[in-house]
Amino acid sequence: MSASRARKVFVVAALVVVAVTAVLTLVFPYGSDPGAKVVWYKRVPAFAAMLGFFGCVIMVPAVKTLAKKVLQRPDDYYSAMERRLAELTGPAPGTSLADPSAPSEAESPAGEEPGEPGKAAGGASAVHQTRVAKGGGHG
Amino acid sequence: MVDLLPPWPLPPAAILLLGAPLLVVLQGTPRKIVHLALPALALIQVIALYGGEHAAVTFEWMGYTVGLLEVDRTRLFFGTIFAAVALINSMYALHRENPVEKAASWLYAGSSLGVTFAGDLLAFILFWELMGVGSVLLVVAGSTARNRSAAIRYAAWHVLGGTVLLAGVLAWMIGGNDLSITAFSQDAGWPAWLILFGVALNAAVVPLHTWLPDAYADALPEGAAFLAAYTTKVAVFALIIFFAGWQILIWAGTIMAIYGVSYAIVENRIRRILSYHIISQVGFMVAAIGVGTPLALDGAAAHAYFNILYKGLLFMAAGAIVMAAGTDRLTELGGLVRRMPWLLALYAVGAASIAGVPLFNGFVSKGMVVGGASAEGFYWAEIGLLFASIGTFLSIGLKVIWFGFYGKPREYPDLEPLPWNVWAAMVMAAVPCIVYGVWPGLLYLQAPFEATFSAYSLHNVIKPIELLTMTGLGFMLLVKVAAPKPGFALDIDWFVRWPLAYAGLMVSRGFVRMQEAVGAGASRLVVMGHVLIQNPIVAAERMLGRGMTNRKTGASKLEPELESIDSYRLPLGPTIAVVLVVFGIAAVVQLVVTSTAS
Structure with missing residues (x-):
C-alpha cells in the first residue's frame, strides 16, 4: 500500500470514527451519565474532535513559529555563553596565572609570578579565574 | 495473605537506606541479588502495612519526637508505587557496576519512601532534604562536564526550595502549632505559603521548573529513570496531604x-x-x-x-x-x-x-x-x-x-x-x-x-x-x-544563566577589587608610617613631592638624595634643637598635669 493511499485510508477511517461518535453523542446526550453536570459544549456532537483538530492545527504552527523566531538555539548555546561570559567580564582582578599547571600566556610572562596584581590572564575560562580569584585574594 | 505477613513496625525506607551501603561493598552476583531482593522486600513491607494496626515508629531527637512510620490510605497508595518502581528501576540498572550511582539511587528512593511514611513535619523535612542529596548525586553520576554543571544548578534550586520549606516549617512551629502532618487551610498564613513554595519547586510548578529538563535530559539512562519517578511525585503527594x-x-x-x-x-x-x-x-x-x-x-x-x-x-x-x-x-x-x-x-x-x-x-x-x-x-x-x-x-x-x-x-x-x-x-x-x-x-x-x-x-x-x-x-x-x-528552545532559566550570572560575576569581581584596593591602601599606609618614623624630613618631602615627576621622561623631580631614607639626614645642630624642644614641651605638659592634679 503506497503512502498516499495509506494516508487516504487513514483520513476516511478517522472521519468515519468521528461521525459514529458524533451520532452516539446525539443519540445518548451527555447528562445521561450518572452524576454528570451538563454544560453546553458537552452536548455538541464531535466537540472533542473539533478541539483536537483545531487545537493541533493552531498549536503546532504557533509554537513552532515562536520557537523559530525567538527561542530556538544550537545545542552548545550555553557552553558558548559561558565562554562569552568569561570574555565579557574580563580576567578576575588580582589574579594571574597563579595556577602553575596552567599554560603560560605569551603576553604576560611576568604573570607567572603568583600574586602579581592586574596582569591579564588571557583566555583562561571563567570558572578557572573565579577559583584563582578566591585563592589569590592577598590583601 | 496479609495474615502471613505480620505488619512489623519497620519503615520501608529503612530497608533501602540501610541496604544502600551493601551496593557499594558487594560486587558481581551477590550485588545483583541484593540489588533486586531489597527493593522487593521494601515492596513486601509496604504491602504488609496494608494489614492494619501496627506500632508507630518514633525516636527522640533533641527533645522532639520524630515519627518514622505513619500509615493511612494515601501513604500506602504512594508508598506502594514508590517501592514498586524502586524494584523496576533497580532491575533496569542491574547491569551497571558504578557503586556510587546505585547507592545514590537507593538513598533517593529510600528517602522518598521516608517522606511518604513520615509521621510528622520533622521526619518529613529530614527525608525531604535527604532526597535532594540523593538526586544530586544521581545527576552528577553522569560524570560529564554537562552533568556536573547541571547538578550544580539542580542543587542550587533544591537548596533554595528546601530552605524555604524548612523556614516555613519552623515558622509554623514558632506560631504555636504542633508538628503533626495536617492539611493547611487557605488562610493558614505565610508559613503555609513558604511550605507551598518549597513543595511547588519540587513539583516543577512553572516558573520553578527549569531544573527538571536541565538535569533529567542529560542524566544517565539508569539515573533518569529514578529521577523521573520520585521528586515530582513525592511533591504531588505532599501537595495532596497539605494543600x-x-x-x-x-x-x-x-x-x-x-x-x-x-x-x-x-x-x-x-x-x-x-x-x-x-x-x-x-x-x-x-x-x-x-x-x-x-x-x-x-x-x-x-x-x-x-x-x-x-x-x-x-x-x-x-x-x-x-x-x-x-x-x-x-x-x-x-x-x-x-x-x-x-x-x-x-x-x-x-x-x-x-x-x-x-x-x-x-x-x-x-x-x-x-x-x-x-x-x-x-x-x-x-x-x-x-x-x-x-x-x-x-x-x-x-x-x-x-x-x-x-x-x-x-x-x-x-x-x-x-x-x-x-x-x-x-x-x-x-x-x-x-x-x-x-x-x-x-x-x-x-x-x-x-x-x-x-x-x-x-x-x-x-x-x-x-x-x-x-x-x-x-x-x-x-x-x-x-x-x-x-x-x-530557551526556557526562562535563560534569565538566571545569562543576565543574572553576568551580574553575579560582576558583583563578585567588584568585591574582589574592593578587597584589593583596601589591601593596597593599607600597605601604602604602613610604608608611609615606616618612612615617617625613620626620617620625617624625607617623608614630608616625599609627600610634598608626590606627582612631581617629569611627564615626558617619568623621572623624579625630587633631589636624588631624597630617594633614599638613609642618604639625607638633618645636621647635628637642628637635631639637638628639635630634641630640646620636644623635651621642653614634655616638661611643660608634665608640670601642668601635676599642678592641676594637686
Whole structure:
C-alpha cells in the first residue's frame, strides 16, 4: 500500500470514527451519565474532535513559529555563553596565572609570578579565574 | 495473605537506606541479588502495612519526637508505587557496576519512601532534604562536564526550595502549632505559603521548573529513570496531604500542563521531550489537587501512580535508545523500528498510556482528573487540560514514533544489543500500564479517597477517541511543520544563566577589587608610617613631592638624595634643637598635669 493511499485510508477511517461518535453523542446526550453536570459544549456532537483538530492545527504552527523566531538555539548555546561570559567580564582582578599547571600566556610572562596584581590572564575560562580569584585574594 | 505477613513496625525506607551501603561493598552476583531482593522486600513491607494496626515508629531527637512510620490510605497508595518502581528501576540498572550511582539511587528512593511514611513535619523535612542529596548525586553520576554543571544548578534550586520549606516549617512551629502532618487551610498564613513554595519547586510548578529538563535530559539512562519517578511525585503527594483544595493550584496546574506540551512540541531530544512532559503531566495532578474533591484527589493520586509507571517506561525506552544508538536527537534518529521493533512496542504502550488511549492506564486517571474539574464547574480547566492532552499525543505519541522509529531510515553501525535486565524492567512497567487500563477496578480498590468513577462510560470513552483521532489527522497535515529541528528552545532559566550570572560575576569581581584596593591602601599606609618614623624630613618631602615627576621622561623631580631614607639626614645642630624642644614641651605638659592634679 503506497503512502498516499495509506494516508487516504487513514483520513476516511478517522472521519468515519468521528461521525459514529458524533451520532452516539446525539443519540445518548451527555447528562445521561450518572452524576454528570451538563454544560453546553458537552452536548455538541464531535466537540472533542473539533478541539483536537483545531487545537493541533493552531498549536503546532504557533509554537513552532515562536520557537523559530525567538527561542530556538544550537545545542552548545550555553557552553558558548559561558565562554562569552568569561570574555565579557574580563580576567578576575588580582589574579594571574597563579595556577602553575596552567599554560603560560605569551603576553604576560611576568604573570607567572603568583600574586602579581592586574596582569591579564588571557583566555583562561571563567570558572578557572573565579577559583584563582578566591585563592589569590592577598590583601 | 496479609495474615502471613505480620505488619512489623519497620519503615520501608529503612530497608533501602540501610541496604544502600551493601551496593557499594558487594560486587558481581551477590550485588545483583541484593540489588533486586531489597527493593522487593521494601515492596513486601509496604504491602504488609496494608494489614492494619501496627506500632508507630518514633525516636527522640533533641527533645522532639520524630515519627518514622505513619500509615493511612494515601501513604500506602504512594508508598506502594514508590517501592514498586524502586524494584523496576533497580532491575533496569542491574547491569551497571558504578557503586556510587546505585547507592545514590537507593538513598533517593529510600528517602522518598521516608517522606511518604513520615509521621510528622520533622521526619518529613529530614527525608525531604535527604532526597535532594540523593538526586544530586544521581545527576552528577553522569560524570560529564554537562552533568556536573547541571547538578550544580539542580542543587542550587533544591537548596533554595528546601530552605524555604524548612523556614516555613519552623515558622509554623514558632506560631504555636504542633508538628503533626495536617492539611493547611487557605488562610493558614505565610508559613503555609513558604511550605507551598518549597513543595511547588519540587513539583516543577512553572516558573520553578527549569531544573527538571536541565538535569533529567542529560542524566544517565539508569539515573533518569529514578529521577523521573520520585521528586515530582513525592511533591504531588505532599501537595495532596497539605494543600488539597487550594484553588490557586488549578491555575498553576493548567498552566504547567500547557506550558510543558508547548516546549515538548519544539524540542528535538527525546529525553527533553519526556522531561517537559513530566511538567505537563504533573500539571494535571496539581490542577486536580486544587479542585480538591475526592474524585479529583483520587484522580491526582492515580495519575501520579500511573505516571510513575508509564513515564518510567518512556524514560527507560528513551534510555535504551541512548544506550543502543548513542543519541536521543530525533534529527539523528529514524527507522529504528527495523532494528528494534520490540522497543517500539514497549514505547508505544507508554505513549498510549500517557496520551490517554482507552485500555491504557492514563485513560482512567486522566478521565478522573478532567472529570473531577468538570464536575466542580471548572470548565476552563477542563478545556485547558484537554488542550494539553492534544500536545501530549502530538509529541510523545506521534512525533517521536514518526521521526524516531519510522521516518528517514539511518544506519546504526554502533547499535548495541540491550542487556536482558533492561528489557525485563520495561516489561515490568508496561504490564501494569495495560492491566490498570483494562481493569480500572483494581485502582478503585486502592484509591485513597474512595471516589466512585466509571471510566468506561460512553462519554468518557468518546471524548479521548475523538480528540486523539483528529489530533492524528492534524499531525498528518502538518507533518512537515512538526518535524524536529536541531537545537533546543530557551526556557526562562535563560534569565538566571545569562543576565543574572553576568551580574553575579560582576558583583563578585567588584568585591574582589574592593578587597584589593583596601589591601593596597593599607600597605601604602604602613610604608608611609615606616618612612615617617625613620626620617620625617624625607617623608614630608616625599609627600610634598608626590606627582612631581617629569611627564615626558617619568623621572623624579625630587633631589636624588631624597630617594633614599638613609642618604639625607638633618645636621647635628637642628637635631639637638628639635630634641630640646620636644623635651621642653614634655616638661611643660608634665608640670601642668601635676599642678592641676594637686
